[in-house]
Amino acid sequence: MSDCLFCRIVAGEIPSERVYEDEKVVVFKDINPKAEVHLLVIPRQHIESLDSLRAEDDELIAYMMRLLPRLARDQGLHDGFRTIINTGKGGGQLVFHLHLHLLGGKNLPGFE
Numbered sequence: 587m588s589d590c591l592f593c594r595i596v597a598g599e600i601p602s603e604r605v606y607e608d609e610k611v612v613v614f615k616d617i618n619p620k621a622e623v624h625l626l627v628i629p630r631q632h633i634e635s636l637d638s639l640r641a642e643d644d645e646l647i648a649y650m651m652r653l654l655p656r657l658a659r660d661q662g663l664h665d666g667f668r669t670i671i672n673t674g675k676g677g678g679q680l681v682f683h684l685h686l687h688l689l690g691g692k693n694l695p696g697f698e
């Protein structure tokens with residue numbers, strides 16, 4: 587059993603509110619939402635952070651980026667959204683499995 591929280595969410599060992607999934611990614615609601623809409627987009631494969639990306643991950647990262655506007659629209663965010671990626675302890679990363687935060691709607695937070 588993996589000791590990575592998000593690998594365990596991908597495997598279904600820890601429940602989550604999934605809103606989308608395919609062969610490359612899983613998307614679920616953040617457990618502690620910072621805005622009306624707060625999703626986490628994660629690759630099924632374990633990648634620690636932006637810091638550990640390799641050239642062969644380029645296609646996956648581009649795929650995740652291009653998925654964001656579609657997810658935002660599906661959540662009713664028709665006039666925009668915010669994307670945050672925390673990298674490393676100094677960047678506020680708490681879970682070391684790469685994830686894109688997709689935020690929008692009421693109470694959209696600043697960068698603080």
Ligand code: 5GP
Nearest residue numbers: 602614615616617618672678679680681682
């Ligand atoms: P980070 O600070 O690493 O960029 O963000 C980690 C995010 O994961 C936080 O926003 C936190 O609320 C969320 N999170 C932590 N544990 C869980 C969990 O078990 N389930 C879900 N759905 N989200 C989680």
Ligand code: ZN
Nearest residue numbers: 590593632683
């Ligand atoms: Zn993982």
